Amino acid sequence: MFCERDERILFSDLHFEVAGGELVQVKGSNGSGKTSLLRIVCGLNEDFSGAILWKGEPVADVREDFLASMIYTGHRAGVNRILTPRENLRWSASLQAPADDSQIVEALGRLGLRAYEDIPCRNLSAGQTQRVALARLLISKASVWILDEPFTTLDIHGVKNLENLLAEHVSTGGAVILTTHHPLSVNCRARALDLDQQRINS
Amino acid sequence: MNDAREIQGLKGVSTWSAFCATLRRDLIIALKRRNDLLNPIMFFLIVVSLFPLGISPDPVELSSVSAGVVWVSALLASMLSLDNLYRADYEDGSLEQLLLSPQPLYFLVLAKNIAHWLISGLPVVILSPLLAYMLYLPSEAYWTMVLTLLIGTPVLSLFGSIGVALTVGLGSRGLILAVIVLPLSTPVLIIGAKAVTDVMFGLPVSSHFALLGAILALALTMAPLASAAALRISVN
Numbered sequence: 001m002f003c004e005r006d007e008r009i010l011f012s013d014l015h016f017e018v019a020g021g022e023l024v025q026v027k028g029s030n031g032s033g034k035t036s037l038l039r040i041v042c043g044l045n046e047d048f049s050g051a052i053l054w055k056g057e058p059v060a061d062v063r064e065d066f067l068a069s070m071i072y073t074g075h076r077a078g079v080n081r082i083l084t085p086r087e088n089l090r091w092s093a094s095l096q097a098p099a100d101d102s103q104i105v106e107a108l109g110r111l112g113l114r115a116y117e118d119i120p121c122r123n124l125s126a127g128q129t130q131r132v133a134l135a136r137l138l139i140s141k142a143s144v145w146i147l148d149e150p151f152t153t154l155d156i157h158g159v160k161n162l163e164n165l166l167a168e169h170v171s172t173g174g175a176v177i178l179t180t181h182h183p184l185s186v187n188c189r190a191r192a193l194d195l196d197q198q199r200i201n202s
Numbered sequence: 203m204n205d206a207r208e209i210q211g212l213k214g215v216s217t218w219s220a221f222c223a224t225l226r227r228d229l230i231i232a233l234k235r236r237n238d239l240l241n242p243i244m245f246f247l248i249v250v251s252l253f254p255l256g257i258s259p260d261p262v263e264l265s266s267v268s269a270g271v272v273w274v275s276a277l278l279a280s281m282l283s284l285d286n287l288y289r290a291d292y293e294d295g296s297l298e299q300l301l302l303s304p305q306p307l308y309f310l311v312l313a314k315n316i317a318h319w320l321i322s323g324l325p326v327v328i329l330s331p332l333l334a335y336m337l338y339l340p341s342e343a344y345w346t347m348v349l350t351l352l353i354g355t356p357v358l359s360l361f362g363s364i365g366v367a368l369t370v371g372l373g374s375r376g377l378i379l380a381v382i383v384l385p386l387s388t389p390v391l392i393i394g395a396k397a398v399t400d401v402m403f404g405l406p407v408s409s410h411f412a413l414l415g416a417i418l419a420l421a422l423t424m425a426p427l428a429s430a431a432a433l434r435i436s437v438n
Contacts, residue, residue, distance in 0.1 A: 044298055045438055067304035076295025080227075082234045087227065094223030095303035095310075120234075133295075 011037070014050075016193055020143065023166060023176040025184055028195030034179040035075065035148055037195065041177065042072045042146050071096065071142035073150060077133035081122035085113060085132045088121065092136045099139040107138035111161065126153040134162060137169070145169060147178040163187075220305040221313045228317035231290075238286055242322040243329065246279040250333045261338040268337035269347060269398035275333075276326045276351055277391050280358040281383060283322040287314060287363055288370045288433065297370075301437055307430035315356075315363045315426060323355030339398075346401040350394040353414045360425035361386040367432035390417060 011033055018024050026034045039045035041052060043059060043066075052059045054066040079088050085108055086101070093099035099107075108117055111131040121129055130153045137145055145166075151159055163186050166176055170188040184190065232239050253271045254264055291297040300310055330351055331344050339347065365383035369375045397410035 042302060044301065046434075047438065064304045067302055070302070072298065072302055074295055074298055076293070076298065078295035078299040080231060080290065080294055080296055082231050083227070087230060091223050091227040092299060094220050095299060095305060098219070 011195055014195075018144075018175050018177055020173045020175050021170055021189060023170050023178070023184075023186060023188055023190040025190060025192045026177065026179045026195065027192050028179075032195040034195060038072070038146050038148050038177065038179060039074070042070060043067070044072075044074075068096070069142055070144040070146060071137060071140045072146040072148075073133045073136065074148045077129050078136075079121050079129050079132045082120060084118045084120055085124075085135070086117040088132060089135055089139060093139050096136075097139070097141045103139050104135070107135040108132070110138060110165075111135050112157065127155055127158060130154055131158060134165075137165065143174045145174065145176045145178070147176065149179055149181075151180050151182040217305050217309050220303065221309045224300075224310050224313035225317050228314055229320065232286075232317065232321045238283070239321060242279040242283040243325045245282050246275050246326050246329065247333070249275040249278065251336065253337065265338040265340060265402070268334060268339040269343065269402070270395045271337060272330055272333055272339075272347060273351075273354075273391050273395040273398070276323075276330070276355060277358060277387060279326055280322055280355060280362060281380065281387075283318070284359075284362040284366050284379065284383070285375075287318050287366045288436075289366075292370045292436070297433065297437055301434060307433070308426045311363065311367075311426040311429045311433070312422075315359050315429070318363070319356045319359040323351075323359055327351045327355060340402050343398050343401045346407055347398045349411070350397050350414060353411070353418050354390045354394040357390045357414075357418050357421045358387050360421040360429075361390075363429045364425055364432055367429040367436060369436075370433070371436035390414065393417075 014037075016024070026037060028034050036045060040048050043052075043063070054062050054069075059066050078092070079085075083091075086104055089099070089104045089107065090101075093104065105114075105117060108114065108131075111134055113128060113131055113135070116124065116128065121132060124132070130150070134150060137147075150162060154162060159182065163184070166178075167186045167188040170176055170186070170190075250271060253267070257263060257267065288297060291300065301307065303310060327348060330348055334344060334347055362383050364386070365379050368382060369379050372378065393410050393413050397407045397414070400407050400410065
């Protein structure tokens, strides 16, 4: 797995690659472009110059393969408030990779949402909604996880739980790119990319 | 392990099942939000029933405007409910997930548009004979009106979707949506209403149907592509 990009708006001459079995934490002060960077990498933001390569090929050429191998959770959880966690995940699964009901229930259970499967998401707390979004990671078969501030609104157990999930994913050969201000304590290969140092002050 | 994951990821799900899941999801959301479901239908009923009060209860006068009234109300009812199409998904981030699906966006957008038509367009088509009766539309024009609406309302949903997709990221949309959507939908209104009026005068209407059908074919093939491109810009 190989990823590379060059960019000249918020950051210039930024170049990095992420390999399987590795966690990259994007650091930087508020407004340094962490979210923009992640959105550019996953293809939601196209206002940049440079190149993103997936397995050595430009993402535009292998977009379908890239999207099928990648999962993104952003500031907005992507969880509909009217639907239940089960219905939300069913839809997410149908877009990404097939998952049956037992997988969905199991994923929700692992994130501490057992017995919440059929409660409308508007009745869940912010942290629980975030957990529903994170349950997507468990039901998807994506090898690259791109997570924007996944720890916000999670409680101590939730944070611990997510750290374990990240370590487990990385140890089985997956890759994680995430932004967080939370001091990470994951038991796997991790490195940091500091956007503040990348930026050239003019 | 890594390879196994990638192979599974590549296989993914079929476009058809993603299409069905998106359609089902939007219908479930609509059914759970009764108010939004009833709004376009109630609006349609109210607007049409106000015309006899505003113009005149005289059957001759009413029947001469009935085709236009039903068609204009159907257009407005469709526009009223358009905003629901992508707004909630934009705000809660589901739209990003939709855009990041490996499935072709054309079919996912088409599924959402079909759901919108089933919710806002189809009830209008079904109710239209009742309202036409109220407006003294001559009975020989009923079928023409129902058929033109049946062909025309999906076009309204499909073209409307482009406008909503373009404006979903804007904070205050105001009338922009109407300015974008109305020029696209007025040809349908003109042809649809004209077909019904022509039938009342005993004129042939097959050319109108041919035109409506052509517009529908164009909308079905092109509009979801335009909506998908517009959504990408809005989320950017």
